[in-house]
Amino acid sequence: MNLSELRIDGKRLQKTLEEMAIIGATPGGGVQRLTLTDEDKQARDLFIQWLQDLSLNVTIDEMGNIFGKREGLNDDLPPIVSGSHLDSQPKGGRFDGVLGVMGPLEVLWTLHENNIETVRSIVIVDWTNEEGSRFAPCMAGSGVWAGALDRNGVYQRTDLNEACFIDELERIGYRGETPATKWPIHAYYEYHIEQGPNLERERKIIGVPKGIVCLHWYDIYLEGEANQVGPTPMEGRHDALCAAAEMILKVNHLPEKMGGNLVATVGEIQNYPNSRNIIPDKVHFTVDIRSWDDVHAVNAWDDLRRDFEVIADQRGCPIDIEETCRVGHASFDERLVKRVLDTAEELEYSNLYMVSGAGHDASYMNQITATAMIFVPSLNGRSHVEVENTSWKDCEAGANVLLHCILKSANETG
């Protein structure tokens, strides 16, 4: 057959996405499949069953990353890898991550039923704990595998109930024996929903990120002085929640103040003792800053930190700041990005050259191999929520771009 006419089976892709969405399904139409929970295990079990249906060579490494390998004609050449993650946010969506695992699975099905061989092997991967919402940091599986994160450090992370990462990994039976260590890769493709409103606004189907913005996470701890609210005069109070409220608004105003490409958000807050008649004496909150321009993000943080310190001082609420993670912006491989653009053109899908505002396992893969991503539109720009949605038609389009990108890379001999 003429390879250029090859297309994936959109109905089959839809079916696998729908089957996967049953696991951890929430009443609001989303999924809750936090990493290393029973639901994550169920999703992994189903995924492995599908890999076995395709007679792939399945490997599970010590981080629980799952690899399924389809042998190429020349196994001496480094393979093409494509994947994403099956874990979700609490009350997350059905597409985030999953599409990037089900996409390459459908690509392999298409090659399989058309008896198409490739020069290089093709590996599909489910990375452990991309979300990081149960165990920080995020992108832990790919980060350790790529050598950017320390395995034992991740193993010891605990969730809100003090459950430990490694214990949970063992509990669900996914602590493999293969070392979580990088091996040579020829190219890495990650297929994902956009998670933003740009494709929809521009009425384009395929998003082609030139890279991923930087990601800076900070954890802020404030101390106040607890007291009964009634008899304690307003003067002289050290209310940690009021200090936090001032800081949250500073974060919110930061992008407008600094200008340029920047977003800044407080997503998480804990307040203690959290009793309506006690003045809060401890608050923890998070700050998330992202920009295409790493220096701009650092400057913005420096400005914010100064504001925080002034507020803490004025309120008499000592502040402790932890720089939880700083991942620089990732420029993807120009040749591979151009391949995604060209492939979208060839398949006659409208497309948009853009940046990714969200972090992905592709961030770490980009550090060790030629990497590119393929985006499809998120309805109303919503993601990480139960109403997250992408049309089946767009899911199919993205998978077709992935198919032809993988084919081109997998048949490169040099």
Next chain:
Amino acid sequence: MNLSELRIDGKRLQKTLEEMAIIGATPGGGVQRLTLTDEDKQARDLFIQWLQDLSLNVTIDEMGNIFGKREGLNDDLPPIVSGSHLDSQPKGGRFDGVLGVMGPLEVLWTLHENNIETVRSIVIVDWTNEEGSRFAPCMAGSGVWAGALDRNGVYQRTDLNEACFIDELERIGYRGETPATKWPIHAYYEYHIEQGPNLERERKIIGVPKGIVCLHWYDIYLEGEANQVGPTPMEGRHDALCAAAEMILKVNHLPEKMGGNLVATVGEIQNYPNSRNIIPDKVHFTVDIRSWDDVHAVNAWDDLRRDFEVIADQRGCPIDIEETCRVGHASFDERLVKRVLDTAEELEYSNLYMVSGAGHDASYMNQITATAMIFVPSLNGRSHVEVENTSWKDCEAGANVLLHCILKSANETG
């Protein structure tokens, strides 16, 4: 003996307070004795043992309120009642509530060992669930007994673990058979720590509240729009936590803005989904407003509500407001308050005419009988915390005022 020279035994009062503080003692020097827990049961058992040592007539009612009665010469006359509560806040202090139970106990010991008889009976009481931190509402035992709260409504309240009030009351063996219904009382005295800084600031020993400020509780619910923080531009966001932060600061500024006697506090906040990389789409927080002037408090709330609505509108975060409770200010019996003032003067203790910023069982007792309170200083104005402290000397002083107030009331024939 000359009754006016009678004094309580400060050492013995200290000893009972210290013995009680062992039950539920926390590493930080406070106590955690939440209502109807095993610790509450232990405290009750010890208290009843002490009532029996004094040969008092012990009654437990169907709310678990414990009464110990010392017969007077004329049992036809309504008795004098004095008491408070043995339950505490989570990580609470050793004095709040307990002092008001151990105080009258020491008064009765003093009468006992001096063979002093009184015209009227004297009843000491431990009210169930004053704190309300495990089962809302607070002051439940006295509220039901005084006829202001519905017994069955309180019975059905559940804690955070879905444990039911009545089940817990039965579990610890303190659901008595006597109906929790008011009977005639001649006077009610409640002895308590100030829980504020006024006595310390003014260098006075005895606080004499003319009454308790009003208490207005509101519950605020905000809705935003969840989204991944990275790819979602700042423009067009509906961030419920930012809306809450603006509102929290409005609450904090309210007393300064309105002037007069007013405190306003946000003590509790819940944020959803509370993930560092999702824009918050649901926030609940509480507002507590207190003033001696009920109208002023209502006007302040009206002003605040308008601000809330403007913020909710500007942020595109729909707001839902619940008026959880409004208890008007309570003016204590003027004659009884004067008795406390005069008694403090007679005993040569410096004193301060003031208001109580905190609610007490005395609020409900004030609805059915002549009521007054006696305050002693809280170190650094702190309470409801482990470091809560009052000097033994001040504890003794307050108990002496209580002794003579009770004696005067108990010997009134008219």
